[in-house]
Amino acid sequence: MTARPANAHQARLLKLLRDGGPNSRAQLGDQVDLSRSKLAVEVDRLLETGLIVADGLAASRGGRRSHNIRLAPNLRFLGVDIGATSVDVAVTNAELEILGHLNQPMDVREGPVAVFEQVLSMAAKLRASGLAEGFDGAGIGVPGPVRFPEGVPVAPPIMPGWDGFPVREALSQELGCPVMVDNDVNLMAMGEMHAGVAHSVGDFLCVKIGTGIGCGIVAGGEVHRGVTGSAGDIGHIQAVPDGRPCACGNRGCLEAHFSGAALARDAVEAVEQGRSEELAARLAANGGLTAVDVAAAAAAGDATALDLIREGGNRTGQVIAGLVSFFNPGLVVIGGGVTGLGHTLLAAIRTQVYRQSLPLATGNLPIVLGELGPTAGVIGAARLISDHLFSPA
Helix, strand or coil: CCCCCCCHHHHHHHHHHHHHCCEEHHHHHHHCCCCHHHHHHHHHHHHHHCCEEEEEECCCCCCCCCEEEEECCCCCEEEEEECCCEEEEEEECCCCCEEEEEEEECCHHHCHHHHHHHHHHHHHHHHHHHHCCCCCEEEEEECCCEECCCCEECCCCCCCCCCCCCHHHHHHHHHCCCEEEEEHHHHHHHHHHHHCCCCCCCCEEEEEECCCEEEEEEECCEECCCCCCCCCCHHHCECCCCCCECCCCCECEHHHHCCHHHHHHHHHHHHHCCCCHHHHHHHHHHCCCCHHHHHHHHHCCCHHHHHHHHHHHHHHHHHHHHHHHHHCCCCEEEECHHHHHHHHHHHHHHHHHHHHCCHHHHCCCCEEECCCCCHHHHHHHHHHHHHHHCCCC
């Protein structure tokens, strides 16, 4: 993809076609503030670039029927969502529909070189399957703070060896296309906004609970990243005064007391104290415990597992309650690997938020689980790069 929109009107038309699919000139004209003649000029210029193509006759609105137009069907975006323990890679078309998706276990602590070797191998498999001859752009999510303009991770607590690594530059050279990089929870928020539970919401919070905890903040339909890109790092808000030491160097952070890693540690401690036969059996069988084991034990009715989930949900809910009072969102989405804990976790979070936040902020506030699961991040990554490419150069 070498062409870019020449102005804001063309950019708006491209994003409308991305988000709404093929459409007629007349229907597009209803959504943009352009005269019919000016709209025709901009559409014709986009047709000349090859970014859009004619797509059959539109439904009649009286008079001569016009042609539908759509984004070029050969455009391909690569979405990469790097987590702490796994990586998702997907190919999408220009409308951000997933054409192929791979997931593999991976330890982000192995460092950027090893991780990106795996990412490039997965991308090559997708390309070799015939889904794409090449990529027009790629979006990358990483589980740590990112200096957004440069696409560089900055002192990520759970990513040793990544500080200052030029992710955008390195992958752009390897893939031969433009690359954009962001924090993984921002991409989850963008994915849920594009195709998930937040599709019609302009102001919402997306809380990702996995190995770490983060929050995507969407205001007016746009991700708010803050001045340097660190907005939403709620895992390091103090939840327990003088509490456990955290990987960030502070004590009592929410992430230190409730995250995938913290929950696994608490589960092992419960077994050592003789508080759960169910978790003890899983520990003996697997040699370790994860949040998945706690979820399974809770589903089997294990009281200790249920207590661990409720306690973590209460602490998370206390932090979210403060965010709700401050930001007044229209929706709170809970996602990430720990959402396998399901409605026990969701109920505890809701209880704290509704109890602690003002009625004006919570009177019509849904708090829900994300709809897209592991695809939210890769859809968000594809949206990130398409936002970049569908903007004037």
